[in-house]
Amino acid sequence: MLNEKSLSVSPDCSECPIRHRAVCARCETDELERLEEIKYYRKFEAGQTVIWSGDRMEFVGSVVSGIATLTQTMEDGRTQMVGLLLPSDFVGRPGRSSAAYDVVATTDLVMCCFRKAPFEEMMLRTPHIAQRLLEMTLDELDAAREWMLVLGRKTAREKIASLLSIIARRDASINQRDVEDRLTFDLPLTREAMADYLGLTLETVSRQVSALRKDGVIELEGKRHVTIPDIGRLLEEAGDDADGGVFA
Amino acid sequence: MLNEKSLSVSPDCSECPIRHRAVCARCETDELERLEEIKYYRKFEAGQTVIWSGDRMEFVGSVVSGIATLTQTMEDGRTQMVGLLLPSDFVGRPGRSSAAYDVVATTDLVMCCFRKAPFEEMMLRTPHIAQRLLEMTLDELDAAREWMLVLGRKTAREKIASLLSIIARRDASINQRDVEDRLTFDLPLTREAMADYLGLTLETVSRQVSALRKDGVIELEGKRHVTIPDIGRLLEEAGDDADGGVFA
DNA sequence: GCAAGACTTTGACGCAGATCAAGATTTGGA
C-alpha cells in the first residue's frame, strides 16, 4: 500500500487536511493523482455565506484555515448553531445532494474542495477514504452529543465556560501561550454568534462573560482577546471533570 | 458483486438490520458467511443497562427490537439523553475501545451483535460496510443536530410536540392506525426519560402533555397510550414546517 | 479626525420553567 511518493507531501498540498488525514500515506500513487485532479481551493471573506441550507451542494471539502459555522433557522427566525468548523473539519455529505444547514464564514476562510461526483466515485474505489470519513464523522457525532448536554442541562455560566474551553483546546491555529505560559487567544465569534451556539441571548452572554472576568476565571483585553490563567478552573466552571471528558 | 445467494435472506437473519442494511445484496457470499460467524444475539429486559459509559466495549451491533437510550451524566447527577435507539439503529464505534455513553434498555430489547475485532477487520476488507456505516452515522449526526435546535431554541410545549412527532414517525414497529386511521402508539418512555431527552423537568413534561391533551393536539388513554388526531397540527406545535424538515 | 454603523455592556422588569410539596393512579409482588 505505502510507497515513497504517497508519503511525500507536495508543497501546494501542505495545508490540505483531507489529503493529510484521509488519503496521504495510505493510498496508491494513482489515487493521489486522481484526487489532485479534482481538488481546488476556495476563499471566503468574513461574514460571507459559503452555502445556504437547501442549496444544491456540488462539492465536499475541508477547512484549511479560518472558522465557519453551521446554523439552522426556524421560520420565525430563531437560530441555533449546530457546528463550529475549525481547520481540518470536513464539510458535506457523500450521498446527499443538498445542504442541510447554512454554512457561514465567521473569519476569512480557505477551503479545500473536491467536486462531489468524482469524489464519491473515488470513495467507492478507495476504502481508506470512506474509513477516514467514518472516523471523522463519529468524532463529529461525539461533539454534537457533548453539545446536547451543554444545551440541555448547563447554566448560562457553564455554557460560556464550556464554549471557551472548546475553543481553547480545539483550534491550535489561534492558540498561543503568553509570557507566563498561559493560554491566550482571540475569540473568533461575536457575542451574538456565541449566543446562537449556546442557546442564549447575546445579553446573557455578555453578562456571563463579564461575570467570569470579574471572578478571575478569564482575563479580557478589549472585547475579544481572552487569556485563561488556569485551565483547570475553567473546566470546573464548565461543569466538566478537571481532566476534561471527551475533550481530554 | 451481486449473486443469487447474497440477495436471499436466511430466516434467522430476517430481523437483523445490519445484514439487511449494510451487507445483504452487496457483498460476496464468503463475506456474508464470515459475518454470520461473528454474529450473535443478546436480549435485555426493560430497565437493564446494556453498557456503562467508560466500559470496555467488545462488540458493535444494532437494535433488532425494543428501544434503548444513550445518556450522559454530570458529576452532580444532571443527565441528558443524547440518543434514542430504535430498531435498526447502530451502536458502537469501530476504532473506539470504550463506550462514551450509558446505554439503557427502556423496553425489552434484542440486539444483533458482532464481536468488535473481527468486525473491524472485516470492515477493512469490505468497503461496502464502511460506506454503509458512514451513511448511517451521517443520518445520526443530522438527527443529533436537529435535536440541538430543539434543546437550544424551542419552548417546553414545542419540545414535547417534537418528541412525539419523532416517535410517531420513526418507529414503525410501535405505530398503528386506529379505526379512524389515526396514528396511535404507546409511549416507550417515562415522563422522567422524556424530561431527560428534552432538557426539562418531569413536572414540566407532565404539565405540557396535559396542556396538549386539553388543547386537542393529542389524545391520551391511560398515561402512556397516545393518539394523534392530526399529525399536521402536531408538527405545527413542534415549530417544524408542516412538511417536516429532516423528518420528512 | 470624525461620523455612522456594528458590536458590546449594563440596567429594570417580566415570565417560562424549576423547585418544593402533596396527593392520585398504576403496577407488582407476597
Next chain:
DNA sequence: TCCAAATCTTGATCTGCGTCAAAGTCTTGC
C-alpha cells in the same frame, strides 16, 4: 387481595434568563 413502590399529576412559589431600553465602545470609510 392488599400493601408498597413506582409513576404521574397538580398547585404554590421562586429564579435564571429573556425582553426591552439606553448608553458605551470599537471599526471603517471618507
